[in-house]
Amino acid sequence: xxxxxxxxxxxxxxxxxxxxxxxxxxxxxxxxxxxxxxxxxxxxxxxxxxxxxxxxxxxxxxxxxxxxxxxxxxxxxxxxxxxxxxxxxxxxxxxxxxxxxxxxxxxxxxxxxxxx
Amino acid sequence: xxxxxxxxxxxxxxxxxxxxxxxxxxxxxxxxxxxxxxxxxxxxxxxxxxxxxxxxxxxxxxxxxxxxxxxxxxxxxxxxxxxxxxxxxxxxxxxxxxxxxxxxxxxxxxxx
Numbered sequence: 001x002x003x004x005x006x007x008x009x010x011x012x013x014x015x016x017x018x019x020x021x022x023x024x025x026x027x028x029x030x031x032x033x034x035x036x037x038x039x040x041x042x043x044x045x046x047x048x049x050x051x052x053x054x055x056x057x058x059x060x061x062x063x064x065x066x067x068x069x070x071x072x073x074x075x076x077x078x079x080x081x082x083x084x085x086x087x088x089x090x091x092x093x094x095x096x097x098x099x100x101x102x103x104x105x106x107x108x109x110x111x112x113x114x115x116x
Numbered sequence: 117x118x119x120x121x122x123x124x125x126x127x128x129x130x131x132x133x134x135x136x137x138x139x140x141x142x143x144x145x146x147x148x149x150x151x152x153x154x155x156x157x158x159x160x161x162x163x164x165x166x167x168x169x170x171x172x173x174x175x176x177x178x179x180x181x182x183x184x185x186x187x188x189x190x191x192x193x194x195x196x197x198x199x200x201x202x203x204x205x206x207x208x209x210x211x212x213x214x215x216x217x218x219x220x221x222x223x224x225x226x227x228x
Contacts, residue, residue, distance in 0.1 A: 102212060106164045
């Protein structure tokens with residue numbers, strides 16, 4: 001079955017950097033768009049970024065554009081989110097999600113806390 | 117951005133009774149390919165979201181048939197025919213037609 005496992009979350013200071021990873025299994029990773037969705041504590045869901053199956057194109061929410069970079073390694077069945085110049089408001093659980101329009105499968109999430 | 121408005125915010129229900137959640141979009145969700153990318157997600161306490169319904173009314177594998185979706189254009193509804201204890205959680209609608217994709221604010225379903 002489809003499995004998405006995030007890692008790399010933790011505590012980071014404002015202005016710092018963090019890299020999230022997502023390991024995918026149970027499906028042909030290279031056939032699918034992938035997305036990152038986040039959820040601030042006690043809040044709703046917010047789309048962060050998506051990447052084409054072959055990395056041909058990417059897109060970002062305005063709130064993270066210029067600071068976050070989504071990438072993937074199809075040989076390793078892995079998705080990444082490089083988070084630079086993080087802000088307190090980036091504190092959230094970050095979910096790795098299969099697809100970009102239909103968000104079919106979700107990982108368990110990685111908690112990122114931005115605090116001094 | 118397309119605004120997704122859910123109602124009610126909170127939905128206390130009696131076990132075995134029906135329930136419905138409304139979701140309205142600020143623009144039509146019909147895409148150029150004819151599909152309507154309106155999904156429903158369930159988030160149980162302490163869990164990640166799980167997709168229940170995609171493209172308005174298609175039920176995901178393993179989702180009980182007491183869940184159904186309906187609607188068109190800008191007005192959509194998630195129906196639960198007979199609420200069970202395991203249905204407690206927050207339900208979100210989401211549109212994938214227009215970019216950026218956007219979510220409703222959520223409806224919290226609880227047992228009376």
